Amino acid sequence: MAVRRRVCIAYHIFPHYRAACMLELCRNGRHDYTLMSEARGVDKTIKVWKMPEDVKFIQSPAWHIGKGVCLMPKLIPLAFDRRFDTICLLAVAWYPSTWPCAFFARLMGKKVVFWGHGWTKPEKGLRKWLRLLYYKLCHTQMTYGHYAKTLCMEYGDKPEKVHVIYNSLDYAAQKAQRLTITSDELLAMKQKVMGGLDRPIAVCSTRLVAFRKLDQLIEACALLGKQGKPVDVLLVGDGPEKEKLRALAAERGVKCVFYGACYDEAVLSRLIMMSNVMVSPGAIGLAVMHAHAYGTPVVTHDRIDDHGPEFEAIVPGRNGSFFRRDDVADLARAVGEWTATPFPRDEVREGCYSIIERFWNATFQRRAIERAIDGEAADDLWWMKPGAEESPATKV
Numbered sequence: 001m002a003v004r005r006r007v008c009i010a011y012h013i014f015p016h017y018r019a020a021c022m023l024e025l026c027r028n029g030r031h032d033y034t035l036m037s038e039a040r041g042v043d044k045t046i047k048v049w050k051m052p053e054d055v056k057f058i059q060s061p062a063w064h065i066g067k068g069v070c071l072m073p074k075l076i077p078l079a080f081d082r083r084f085d086t087i088c089l090l091a092v093a094w095y096p097s098t099w100p101c102a103f104f105a106r107l108m109g110k111k112v113v114f115w116g117h118g119w120t121k122p123e124k125g126l127r128k129w130l131r132l133l134y135y136k137l138c139h140t141q142m143t144y145g146h147y148a149k150t151l152c153m154e155y156g157d158k159p160e161k162v163h164v165i166y167n168s169l170d171y172a173a174q175k176a177q178r179l180t181i182t183s184d185e186l187l188a189m190k191q192k193v194m195g196g197l198d199r200p201i202a203v204c205s206t207r208l209v210a211f212r213k214l215d216q217l218i219e220a221c222a223l224l225g226k227q228g229k230p231v232d233v234l235l236v237g238d239g240p241e242k243e244k245l246r247a248l249a250a251e252r253g254v255k256c257v258f259y260g261a262c263y264d265e266a267v268l269s270r271l272i273m274m275s276n277v278m279v280s281p282g283a284i285g286l287a288v289m290h291a292h293a294y295g296t297p298v299v300t301h302d303r304i305d306d307h308g309p310e311f312e313a314i315v316p317g318r319n320g321s322f323f324r325r326d327d328v329a330d331l332a333r334a335v336g337e338w339t340a341t342p343f344p345r346d347e348v349r350e351g352c353y354s355i356i357e358r359f360w361n362a363t364f365q366r367r368a369i370e371r372a373i374d375g376e377a378a379d380d381l382w383w384m385k386p387g388a389e390e391s392p393a394t395k396v
Contacts, residue, residue: 005111005373008078009088010036012062012070012095016047017286020170020362026055028363030370031086036078038062047263072097079104086373091116091141093134102137111139113372118143118162119151121305132156140372145309146380160377165368167310169286171361174293177269186274186343193271194257199232200339203275203296205268205287208239213326215241215248216281220332222252224339227332230255231339236262236271272296277320277338281331282306288313288320292356295349299334301325313360319351 014022014037026033034056038048051057060074075097078087087105089098091114102112118141123131132155135141141157143149144167152162190197202221206212214235221231233249233256242258249256262268268290272278277299278291284300285308291298292313298320304311306325314320321337323330338344344352358364364383371382 003374005031005086006034006084007031007086007088007373008034008036008058008081008084009115010060010072010075010078010098010101011090012064012072013038014049014051016049017169019049020172021168021365022049022055023052024362024366025369029366031373034058034084036060036074068092068094070095070097075101076104079108079110084110086111086113088113088115088373089138090114091118091135091138091143093131099134099137106137106139111373111375112137114138114141115165115369116143117309118148119155120148120309122151122154128155140375140378142369142372143309145312147304147312148309149378149380160379163368163372163378164380165365165372166359167286167289168360168362168365169289169293171289171293171356173265174269174290177265178273178294181270181273186270189270190274193259193274194232194234194255197342199230199255200277200342201232201234201275202277202279202335202339203234203236203272204279205236205262205272205290206280207237208235208241208245210241211282212241213281214245216326216328216331217279217335218245218249218252218254218256219328220281220335221254223329223332224336225253227336229336229339231276231335232257234259234271234275236260236268269294274343276341276344277335279331279335284308285310289356289360292319292352292360295344295352297321297338297344297348297352299323299331299338301331310360313355315351315355319348319355 014035022035036058037060060072063071079101087110089102105112140161140163142163142165146164149162149164153159187197194201202217204214204217217233221233224231233254236259238261272291272294275296277297278287280287280300283306288298288310298314300322302322303325316322321334323334
């Protein structure tokens, strides 16, 4: 039986989408977990998780300097804190406080685990060498995806040091929500929001900003319309590109509904489920998991180093597809493939659910994280071995 360790997980903030994973660790994990981060409120740019009282928490001020640099002075004394024998830190080399924390924690005999995206694309020059030096400070590293692990290996890390832990939203809650939704409700929602039932829908839930390249989605649907295969667009979100996109849709003759920002999961679930496909012509990340949790396939571009690690949940032909980046005609082809039926087929929905239930959920993530904390070698196929428990996410 693995030793019960006293673990502190330090983040600059714990965003709301980390709640399911953190609760799974704190309530169902083998180890004794304490979380350290900035205050429990909500800052100007992201919704921060308001932790329940049963979660052990240490408040640590986080000061952001410019873009991408964060100081957390309480991390340094954390290295000497006798309450903990293991410290999990963000795998971000641009946070100056994590360097001395990791260094001194190792001198004190503590286990140091890095958690984060790791390498997201090949790098060179000063950034590359800073990362290489930084990653040497940890005993083991946890990445969200296999692409990041392959880059770690290319830069010299031993494969057994780098654990792939995937990522998670609150799939248990999403599945419970999904199971309450009827076909009649989806038809009624589609009629209300889109003003009709006769056309398929390409949805995107995101901030309406230029780098999302939502103009390409409108252009692609315009091409499909010319081919006699009209597709309506549903944009859930707000942002500075809204009026430009509205004008483009009117000019191209594409019906585009601007729903506005929505944070109500009961509404979002229905908007996603009534759509044929989630489309992100620009970068994509957690939206893949959100769409798949509700049985909706995902289309995005094929430059994987532009994406968050969640792109790895897309299995072409089964629960989504990739198009050639910035190729509107190829985007139209991909969207057309998923909008040939009034709703996603049963086997498509199952292809979406199954990948989330197997890997991209808080239960699986907790098990993978604890293997890293326990000092197990990073075996990407550990879950296939005899005796590995089935993910309880499938039993929700």
